[in-house]
Amino acid sequence: MENYGKSVYLLENQCKGCTNCIKHCPTQAIRVRNGKAVITTDQCIDCGECIRICPHHAKRAKRGFIDAINNYQYTVALPAPSLYAQVNHLDDVNILLTALKDMGFNDVYEVSAAAEIISEESRKYVAEHKDQWPLISTACPTIVRLIQMRFPNLVDHLLPLITPAELAARQARARAVERTGLEPNQIGIFFLSPCPSKVTAANSPIGHEKSDIDCVLAIKDIYPALVDSMKIVANHPEELAISGKIGISWGITGGEAGGLLSDSYVAADGIENVIHVLDDLEDEKFSSDLEFIELNACTGGCVGGVMQVENPFAAKAKLQKLRKYLPVSAVHAVKTYPYDANWTKEVEYIPVFELADNLKESMEKLNQIQELCKQFPGLDCGCCGAPTCRALSEDIVKGIAKETDCIYILKDYLHKLSDKISEI
Amino acid sequence: MADILEFTYEISDDDFTRAGEASSDVKKKLKKLGVSPDVIRRVSIALYEGEINMVIHANGGKITIQISEDSITMILDDKGPGIPDIDKAMQAGFSTAPDNVRNLGFGAGMGLPNMKKNTDSINIETKIGVGTKVTMVINL
Numbered sequence: 001m002e003n004y005g006k007s008v009y010l011l012e013n014q015c016k017g018c019t020n021c022i023k024h025c026p027t028q029a030i031r032v033r034n035g036k037a038v039i040t041t042d043q044c045i046d047c048g049e050c051i052r053i054c055p056h057h058a059k060r061a062k063r064g065f066i067d068a069i070n071n072y073q074y075t076v077a078l079p080a081p082s083l084y085a086q087v088n089h090l091d092d093v094n095i096l097l098t099a100l101k102d103m104g105f106n107d108v109y110e111v112s113a114a115a116e117i118i119s120e121e122s123r124k125y126v127a128e129h130k131d132q133w134p135l136i137s138t139a140c141p142t143i144v145r146l147i148q149m150r151f152p153n154l155v156d157h158l159l160p161l162i163t164p165a166e167l168a169a170r171q172a173r174a175r176a177v178e179r180t181g182l183e184p185n186q187i188g189i190f191f192l193s194p195c196p197s198k199v200t201a202a203n204s205p206i207g208h209e210k211s212d213i214d215c216v217l218a219i220k221d222i223y224p225a226l227v228d229s230m231k232i233v234a235n236h237p238e239e240l241a242i243s244g245k246i247g248i249s250w251g252i253t254g255g256e257a258g259g260l261l262s263d264s265y266v267a268a269d270g271i272e273n274v275i276h277v278l279d280d281l282e283d284e285k286f287s288s289d290l291e292f293i294e295l296n297a298c299t300g301g302c303v304g305g306v307m308q309v310e311n312p313f314a315a316k317a318k319l320q321k322l323r324k325y326l327p328v329s330a331v332h333a334v335k336t337y338p339y340d341a342n343w344t345k346e347v348e349y350i351p352v353f354e355l356a357d358n359l360k361e362s363m364e365k366l367n368q369i370q371e372l373c374k375q376f377p378g379l380d381c382g383c384c385g386a387p388t389c390r391a392l393s394e395d396i397v398k399g400i401a402k403e404t405d406c407i408y409i410l411k412d413y414l415h416k417l418s419d420k421i422s423e424i
Numbered sequence: 425m426a427d428i429l430e431f432t433y434e435i436s437d438d439d440f441t442r443a444g445e446a447s448s449d450v451k452k453k454l455k456k457l458g459v460s461p462d463v464i465r466r467v468s469i470a471l472y473e474g475e476i477n478m479v480i481h482a483n484g485g486k487i488t489i490q491i492s493e494d495s496i497t498m499i500l501d502d503k504g505p506g507i508p509d510i511d512k513a514m515q516a517g518f519s520t521a522p523d524n525v526r527n528l529g530f531g532a533g534m535g536l537p538n539m540k541k542n543t544d545s546i547n548i549e550t551k552i553g554v555g556t557k558v559t560m561v562i563n564l
Contacts, residue, residue, distance in 0.1 A: 152461035279448060282465070283472050354458040359493055359564070362457040363429050370431075 006041045007062045007196035007203075008051060014058035019382030021050035021059065026271045027149065031395070032385035042352045045145040046197040047271050047297045048306035061196030061307060064215035066222060069104050072188030072214070074180050076172040077105040078165060079192045081112040081243075082251035082302040083219050084322055085315035087227060091322070093248075094237035099229035101238070103222070105190065107179070108240055109172035112247030115164035116331040119246050119259030121341045122159060126260060126291050134266070134281070134290040135159045137256050141201035142297035143274060144347065151278050152349040157293075160343035162208060164250060165191050165198060167341055169212035174337035188214045192222060194305025195298065207343030218307035244330035245323045252316045253301035257294040264289065269296040269304070355397070369393045376406055383407045429491040435475055435502075437484035446487050447471035457491070463562055466542040467496055470560055473535045474500045480525050481505065482556065498543075498560045506552040514540065 017035035022028075029043035030050060037050075037058065051059040069075045077100045084093060097108045118139075126135055136157045138144050147154050169189045176187045191213045193199060202213040249255030257265040266286065268277045274295045280286065281293065298304030300312035303319065310318070355365040369390070376389035384405040386392040395401035404410045431453070433446035451468045459467075471487070478485045482504025490497040507513050514536050521531025540546050543560040550556040 150455070152455075153465045282451070283444070283447065283468055349461065351455075351458060353455055355456050357458065359457060359459070363491060363493070366453060366456060367429055370429075 006039070006044045007046050007199040008039065008044060008048065009060055009062055010037050010039060011058045011060055012036055014056050016056050016058070018055070019387075020053045020055060022382055022385070022387040024049045024053045025387070026275060027146070028387050028391055030387075031401075032382075043149070045142045045149070045297075046195075046200045047142045047146075048196050049271060051196070051306045061199060061218065063193070063196070063199050063218045063221070063307070064190070066104065066190075066217060066225075068215045069188060069190065073182055073186040074106045074176055075104070075188040075190060076107045076109050076176055077101075077103075077190050077192060078109055078111050078168045078172060078213070080165065080194050080198075080219070080251065080302060081110070081115065081248045081255075082194045082305065082308065082315065082319070083192055084248060085251055085303050085319040086219060086223060086308060086310045087230065088318075090318070092237060093241040093322070094239060095230055095234055096226070097240040098233040098237040099226055100192075101240075102229035102233050103225050107172070107176060109168050109175065110241065110243045110247065111164050111168045111191070112243035112250060113331040113334070114166075114168035114171055114247075115250040115256075115259070116243055116247040116329045117336065117339070118161055118164045118167060118341060119250075119256070119329075121161055122256075122292075123260055123262075125159060125161065126262075132157055133288070134286065134293045136281075137292070137294045138206070139163050139250070139256055140197065140296050140302075141206055142195075142197040142271070143295045144206050145197075145350075146271075146274070146297075147278065148347065148350045149352050150275075151282055152351070153282050154278060155347065155349055157281075158347060159292075160207060160347070161341045162343065163198075163201065164247075165193075165201075165213065166205070166208070166211060167339060170339055171337055173212055175335075178337075190214065191216045192219055193217065194219055194302045194308050196306065197297065205345075207347050208345050219305075220307050220309050223309050242330055242334045244327040246329045247331065248319065248323045248326065251302050251319050253296050254294065255301065257292055260292055262291055264291040265294060266290065266292075267294040267296075269301055270299040271297045355394075365397050368397045372396055372403070375403070375409065377408045379408075381407075427492060431489045433487040433489075435478045435484045435487060437479055437482075440479060443475045443479045444472055446475055450489055454491075454496075459496075459564070463496070463564065466562055467498070470539045470542040470562075471498055473538045474498065474558060474560070476530055477535045478502050478504070480521055480530060485555075494564055495544075496562045496564065498558075498562075500558040500560075501555070502557075503555040506554060506556055507548065507550045508552060510548055510550065 015036045017032050022030045027043045029040045100108045138159045193216045199216040202211045202216045205211045246259045253269040254267040257267045303315035304312035356362040372393035380388040384392045454464045482502035485502030488499040516537040517533040519531045519533030525531040544563045545561045547559045
């Protein structure tokens with residue numbers, strides 16, 4: 001089984017052991033044990049729903065911090081397109097990009113520029129691979145992990161191209177080497193990310209070996225300093241922007257699909273909606289001439305990431321306004337360095353939800369689960385630490401929970417015990 | 425020891441949008457069992473067609489799923505009007521679905537053909553005015 005480091009983790013002293021996260025985890029990867037949430041990392045897809053929902057802020061995303069720029073001779077910031085939607089009244093992207101340099105980065109390379117290249121590659125791939133229709137976008141790593149774990153029949157539909165952030169990192173490094181004459185490893189590539197999922201993807205890439213992203217920063221961490229720097233550089237921005245409408249639109253749902261210049265697509269966002277689409281797609285409920293499906297784990301797309309600052313709907317409005325007067329695509333006006341956007345490593349089904357590794361044993365376990373489940377009240381209250389009575393039954397069969405974890409069973413048990421004692 | 429695992433589902437006729445719940449649940453269970461993705465796909469497609477048929481034509485019914493180490497058997501039992509001409513019903517594109525159903529995009533006459541295509545055997549017992557029992561088997 002593929003093993004990869006996860007970004008989402010628990011701050012134990014802040015966890016109250018409530019049931020909010022276990023109820024909202026789309027893969028049921030969290031349990032409350034001994035009063036604290038425990039994440040089964042194998043099943044975690046880094047969607048960030050638990051971070052979003054936790055009222056005690058006990059869930060965090062592992063990420064890098066800006067001091068890491070001191071580890072490199074030369075650094076390049078890669079702003080995600082959704083970053084542009086976090087600040088007010090931005091009418092010139094160059095102000096934001098110049099501000100990043102003011103913060104300490106030596107250069108910037110827009111992820112939206114690489115996104116325009118990926119849009120072009122996607123158009124070609126979709127046109128040439130009708131047998132794989134509908135192709136499913138792979139820009140959101142959470143979606144790819146979800147499909148790998150829960151939708152084995154859809155793995156072949158994944159668009160086998162690297163993410164815009166990854167391509168941006170490769171282009172940025174090549175450009176930096178050319179500009180500075182430094183060795184590639186003396187250059188630090190910093191991705192400014194909307195979500196924990198991209199942190200995980202940089203640590204354990206999907207579809208290729210090592211990532212060219214050296215460090216992932218959270219947009220919300222750099223935001224205060226960015227706004228200050230923007231005020232400083234507002235009157236004398238450098239000409240740094242190299243992307244247009246198609247690239248910047250990747251920050252919101254429908255942007256990636258729009259870049260295909262075809263109207264045969266479905267675009268969905270929000271993890272539950274995405275699961276609904278994938279379920280129906282697996283049952284072949286979508287038309288067979290559908291070309292493309294864009295899926296984003298967060299509501300609104302990347303503007304809805306848990307490491308953002310702005311309300312996703314307000315951010316979307318800002319992005320739409322910003323892109324209005326931009327050229328359709330601009331990356332072609334600048335030099336691009338040789339690249340291969342194709343996946344170079346197989347992406348396979350990861351069967352984390354299987355009960356056992358052979359059918360006989362699995363059947364036995366499933367049978368036990370069914371029988372156990374009948375005993376529980378079916379309230380799915382979560383008091384046992386599992387999200388549903390069924391999940392508790394499964395945990396018991398797996399040997400990681402016991403029947404008396406259910407407070408109703410425990411109550412009955414205590415009644416019987418006290419009856420027995422009174423008989424003595 | 426469970427040589428055969430059995431699950432049953434009551435299919436109600438009153439809500440179109442609920443059709444597919446049984447196949448969706450069976451799909452989840454098969455994934456837990458580690459059944460191969462291709463078999464899961466075939467089961468889920470055949471069963472979904474069957475569920476829709478039961479809702480459209482037969483006012484619901486009962487689905488029984490039996491899983492053994494060698495095969496998955498799906499039994500769809502309804503008390504509907506019965507099928508007058510099975511050969512005709514098995515033809516791709518033949519449909520007796522009413523207009524309101526077709527307007528929803530169902531009733532294209534592919535139900536039984538798709539069930540046949542995705543299973544290793546299909547047996548239909550039907551009696552006019554009494555009901556229909558479809559038994560489909562997929563070998564493992």
